[in-house]
Amino acid sequence: MSAAAVEAAPAAPSGSLIRKIAWHWRYDEKRELWIGWWTLVIFYNLYGVLFFVLARTQPPPEPSLTPAEIVQWFADRHYGLLYGYALVFIVGGATAIMNATLAYTMRRMSVSRAFAYSYLVIYALATLPGMLIMGVVCTVGAMRPDRDPELMSWLYDFAFLSFEGTMGVFLIGSLVWMTAVLLDKNRVFPKWFGYLNLCNALTEVVVAPAWIFKRGVFAWDGAIAWWINMAVFVTYTAVFLSLLRKMILREDFGTGPLPELESESTGALEAAS
Amino acid sequence: MQSPSDKRLLYVWLALSAITLAQLALGSRGEAASLTPNAAITSSAVVMALIKVRFIIREFMEVRHAPALLCRLTDLWIALTGVSLLGSYFIGRMI
């Protein structure tokens, strides 16, 4: 941490969590960044809980259900869907601060502002088809269990296809981030993270068959279109969260290269070379 | 005009192509029996492919001059791929 951050501020208290937070709120120069980082960590976990545990729409059900089974599917998780997505709607806007924080990393790079702005707008757009439409459609499906099964089937398809099948925003978004990281001379992120963005972008290509297949590994619940992609996405997310934390620790609010941390433990491959 | 390293690369490429042609021979064996599963052909094909992969990584990608860690990681991946491919083939056939 830069010396300026601690200047003229009393030492950080070691006491209770609330006192620590109060200290950071008052004196920590990096509080905006930390607000962003904690929002990312808390809300990614919260979304996980809401989608996987409460609404139980992830891992996704089979696309090949019959209309009668779909009605049953909605009935089985009636309150889960309604409460789960209500909470998603309330906290859904948190994505704005998350994406703003990630866009800031690009602004801190030695690249054009265009990268930060395009990332910000692309991911702001992504929230809608990537999350909210599914919530609305599942809510509509769950709120009237006696609806015509054919219409329920349409709602079911639309919910999952909009959620799984929204690809371009994440594809282009990852590529924007990748290009920024690879061009950057301020060492905001290591180059391998740039390449990891490419891996993530490629998984968005692999999702495409979900629009075509109703069963098998390429369907929206399939081993390739869902499970492997999810594994890549979770890795990617975990990686950028920890890299972002490191970046905030290194941040000096300058315009040049970010300083390395004192106790920087270099990557395994680099250490070996 | 050939430097020693160029010659070495040429031999590697010749070896890789030779294995590929061996795979061609392997794959065209028993036209009539091509519709029955054949564990011997499958195992040979996979093993030959993995040998080629290791050749490419070691020679073309110059991992033989790389630190031990990279050598081990790439070998680990090759082993992992071999085990999962052959393992899922043989276990899958039993199920």
Place this chain on the structure above:
Amino acid sequence: MKTAASTASNPRAMARGHADDGRFVPGQPDMWAFVLFEALVFTSYFTVYVIRRTQSSDLFLQSQSHLDLRVGVFNTLVLLASSWFVARCVQAARERSFRAALNNAYLTMLFGFVFLVSKVIEWTTEIERGFSFTTDEFFSFYYFLTGIHFLHLLIGFVFLGVAVYQLQSPARRSQEMVETCATYWHTIDFLWVLIFALLYVMR
């Protein structure tokens, strides 16, 4: 041209200023992280393919017999050749014969392009014969694996473009960048070697 090679026991390490024991990571270590990660993703695709295949081996074998093994062999030979040329390109650049390096890079592109064209021809032939992405599970995998590989190859041309750009001007010529791009290209090559064995040869 060869004098550089004979001046030290390991000229590459000297040129790159690497560790004392002469060992070095070719290209950016970062690219190796990508290679290993992407290779793991492909291993998982392959494993899913093999498992699915064992579950309906008759269908897979039946459909596989509609592929032309010789086309696959041709593809493989072409891609192996392109890999060979890019390896020669790295070698030449290291020995500072940039003219030769550029020529080898162009040959790599040429063979890569031949691969792309032959793949497109193979696809159109199969589609004309009535085998499309949705025909059956084997062909879904066939188009998926060859398609995602094709995409990687297209991205590979971007990397080759970077390598050529690096080699063209004396002001740039970063050996590390050339090696990084070559590493990516070899990765597509060895992934194809596996795809070839799994789609065309195995039974």
Place this chain on the structure above:
Amino acid sequence: MEPVGEGGEELRRADGELILLWTLPVLGVIWLSAFLLFPGFVQPMSPTMSAEEVAAFYRDPENLPRIRYSMIVFNWFAVGLIPILALIVLQMRRMAHRTPIFSYAIIACAAGGPTTFLMANLFWLTAAFRPERDPAQTMMFNDLAWVTFSSQVGFLIAQSVILALAIYLDRQERPVFHPWVAHFNLVVAALLVPAAFVGLALEGPFAWDGLLTFWVRNIAIGVWIVVMGVVLGQAITRQRAEDEALAA
């Protein structure tokens, strides 16, 4: 000619911002008229209506043109709020922050609110396009419209909370907005929360025609727009005065 001076340019810029701000009352009148014109808002449609009743609502020759024209007007002017949000972003840029994260976040929110409203708007217009459709289908579009309209408070909540945070952290002698604006934004955010639970009940305060989901939510949004318009006007005027003083 060259040295027009910073002040001169700033002056012109603030004028343009004031013009954008003055579109707000005009938009307000348009929105209010469209709101009153839509027959489903004045006496909000009940979620307990049967499919036949919903279909009859759209088939009613009294209602149909009013549904269509009001929603067409909304379609035209819903995004009119975005320039106002852009003005808020510009004021946030003047705050004593170390990073542009908060203003970026408002940009990310800016399109969200109007877009979710536009989706609801499309569902209403689609329902009205072929009122002779099977009543079950009309009802589904009607449900989609109302649930989208009512439940999509996420961006509005985020907007208010982020703005409040930004104001609290704007530590300078004369902060851009008074701290009460931050408190006010937090209150508005809290009032919007119940609307997200619209799917849970067909009757009562949480239903889409209920006290919390319809009246509290929409009045909170209306008051937010008015209050933010006023404080924004004050901030821009003050900025212009400061710039003039600087230029002089």
